[in-house]
Amino acid sequence: MTDAISRLPVFSFLWPGMLWLLALALVLSAGYVWLDRRRRHATVHYPTLKSVGVAIRGGATLRRHVPPMLLLLALAALTFAIARPQAVMMLPSHIETVVVVIDLSGSMRAQDIQPSRIRAAQQAAKVLLDTLPAGVSAGVVAMAGTAAVAQAPSRSKDAAATAIDRLKPQGGTALGNGLLIALTTLLPQTAGDAERLMNGDTTPLQKPDASHSGEAVTPGSYPSGAIVLFSDGESNTGPAATQAAQLAAAHGVRVYTVGVGTTDGVVLSVDGWSARVRLDEKVLKEVANATGAEYFPLADAAQLKRVYRALNMRLTFGKREQVEITAFFAALGALLATCAGLLSLWWFGRVM
Incomplete structure (x- = not known):
């Protein structure tokens, strides 16, 4: 187990100060929870709002929360990208020649x-x-x-x-x-x-x-x-x-x-x-x-x-180098944001 853990990439950031932007994702998460509770409270006290349709129709299902959660994850991934993460990884070596020595002693x-x-x-x-x-x-x-x-x-x-x-x-x-x-x-x-x-x-x-x-x-x-x-x-x-x-x-x-x-x-x-x-x-x-x-x-x-x-x-794969992996988190953030928009459009008829 210790040997396996030692092979895991070691992460660091070139611009670690930008990680404070993760607080924005926490604020948006708290705001979403507050709005959701307020909406459910309004539904309970004003039954006539059930006729509104989309806003209430998906209230009891989990999928109503999926697009916002994906969007928040996308924001977190893009924040990591802004901080320019890097990892120590095993990379393909450029070995060209291997010489094998075989012992033929008695x-x-x-x-x-x-x-x-x-x-x-x-x-x-x-x-x-x-x-x-x-x-x-x-x-x-x-x-x-x-x-x-x-x-x-x-x-x-x-x-x-x-x-x-x-x-x-x-x-x-x-x-x-x-x-x-x-x-x-x-x-x-x-x-x-x-x-x-x-x-x-x-x-x-x-x-x-x-x-x-x-x-x-x-x-x-x-x-x-x-x-x-x-x-x-x-x-x-x-x-x-x-x-x-x-x-x-x-x-x-x-x-x-x-x-x-x-x-x-x-x-x-x-x-x-x-x-x-x-x-x-x-x-x-x-x-x-x-x-x-x-x-x-x-x-x-x-x-x-x-x-x-x-x-x-x-x-x-004998070469360990520190590699910047900003592109990976940027691509992940873009993919999550796209999935959030498409799922919201498919389920609820609107982007978000």
Whole structure:
């Protein structure tokens, strides 16, 4: 419930001082009630007035009050319009490219999700790409002990799906490298910083400017692309995932992370060795939070639809802006006033 309430639009007014005009609607409401009582009083004390017709004929019915009430609501809506209301709303984003990173490490063979972590990740990634708008390009990065582009960004969703199907589990996990390769695929100008991190240089990053004004880029502010990582979070080589996330955040790129597996984990036996492999949610959450994105757990097959629907919603409607909605209240007021006039003309033969 709290999460649902937090998504409701937050209203404010550019000219809040004009809201005092609502007092006029209250005065007119009070005047209408007084006139109605006076009319009923006259009917009771002067029965001969019943012959007047329209003024009395509808007195016992509710519909006599409908046109005036609609007119008062129209006045209230127009008053809101005069005050110039605005709301913080989720707007369609202008995303053009999504790069999917799929973890192919040995731990992704685990079967705490059926049929396995890697198959669940592949299925979720393909469904996600299939639901993206037609104009969005999709790329695929395969990540194990090293990382490489399996499919360059293309508007062909079939090509991306085919590349995902070809992926097989391998050895090693370089989570940071996977994110850096995805970032350079999305923004080629980051290649220099990415290479520096992959070579072990941990010098603090210098954030680029969003404009010549010198304002720093806000994490998650890059509107044209995003990265989606499917992984169990374990990494044993290459730069830290959080370092790669810092570089992505410095360029405003969002990295949505999907945790594949369970926190309890399972014992995995491969090539004569056995180990318990668990989902490391901590690092995946840190990556998502640092880049202004979100983390989604994929702990069982039943969560698959919820994950890709939530991801698709964030990618398609991930932009929150304050929008003036004066036109909506102005149109509502005009519609209510028109309905009031038409109903009065139809029922009583006069506009009001």
